[in-house]
Amino acid sequence: MPDMLVNLLKLPKDDGTEASLAQEGIIIRRALAPDKFRIVPRVQELSSLSAAGECDVCFSHSPISTFIATKGATIIGYACYNATAKDFFGPTAVDPAYRGKGIGKVLLIRALQALRHDGFAYAIIGGVGPVPFYEKTVGATVIPDSDPGVYEDFLGRISKLENQ
Ligand SMILES: CC(C)(COP(=O)(O)OP(=O)(O)OC[C@H]1O[C@@H](n2cnc3c(N)ncnc32)[C@H](O)[C@@H]1OP(=O)(O)O)[C@@H](O)C(=O)NCCC(=O)NCCS
Known part of the structure; x- marks a missing residue:
């Protein structure tokens, strides 16, 4: 699973998607500390134990480096940054x-806008996943020779390799 590079100086302009989602009652916002024990287990359900660990780390940052999508009180999506x-x-x-x-x-x-706001000009999408999704949405490009990268010593990866 390679990493991808994104130019934060060329992020897409607002195309109205977030406003349309809001009309359907779907809200995207930064995670709040009192919701930590609602969000981290939901990340495990949506993704994995490893992702829940990464999200937990995001709650130790200020501001919390996780965004969530909600419909009412239901968490229907999430995105973390500055995790691993x-x-x-x-x-x-x-x-x-x-x-x-x-x-x-x-x-x-x-x-990605939050990373730009932190002062970065480029960001890394770690260990993708759906390459065409990132190419299409933010013009990301695959970084050569980037697998396994920062995840080399990750026990979840080693255990998967042992069980192959
Ligand atoms: C990848 C994921 C987060 C995308 O979420 P989503 O809400 O379905 O995506 P969006 O609706 O915002 O898609 C935006 C665009 O990307 C395209 N797209 C979405 N997923 C795609 C994929 N896997 N491959 C190619 N294009 C994709 C959509 O068709 C859409 O194109 P459009 O603007 O022309 O309509 C979701 O499919 C998912 O949770 N996948 C499983 C977990 C995963 O792979 N996480 C990423 C790990 S690196």
């Missing part, structure tokens, strides 16, 4: 019932 390494985007996921509506793209752009 600084200036890295991920993990992220959208509930399968809500995919294809632009939620993943808005979460991604909100997190």
Whole structure:
């Protein structure tokens, strides 16, 4: 799973997706500390134990480096940044019932805008995943020779390799 590079100086302009989602009652916002024990287990449900660990780390940052998508009190998507390494985007996921509506793209752009605001000019999307999604939404490009990168010593990866 390679990493991808994104130019934060060329992020897409607001195309109205976030406002359309809001009309459907889907809100994208930064995670709040009192919701930590609602969000981290939901990240485990949507993704994995490893992703939940990464999200937990994001709650030790100020501001919390996780955005969530909600419908009412239900968490239907999330995106983390600065989790396993600084200036890295991920993990992220959208509930399968809500995919294809632009939620993943808005979460991604909100997190990348936050990295730009932190002063970075480029960001890394760590260990992708759906390369065409990142190419299409933010013009990301695959970084040569970037697999396994920062995840080399990750026990989840080693255990997967042992079980192959
Ligand atoms: C990847 C993911 C977050 C995308 O979320 P989503 O809300 O369905 O995506 P969006 O609706 O915002 O898609 C935005 C655009 O990307 C396209 N797209 C979405 N997923 C794609 C994929 N896997 N491959 C190619 N294009 C994709 C959509 O068709 C859409 O194109 P459009 O603007 O022309 O309509 C979601 O599919 C997911 O949770 N996948 C499983 C977890 C995962 O792979 N996480 C990433 C790990 S690096």
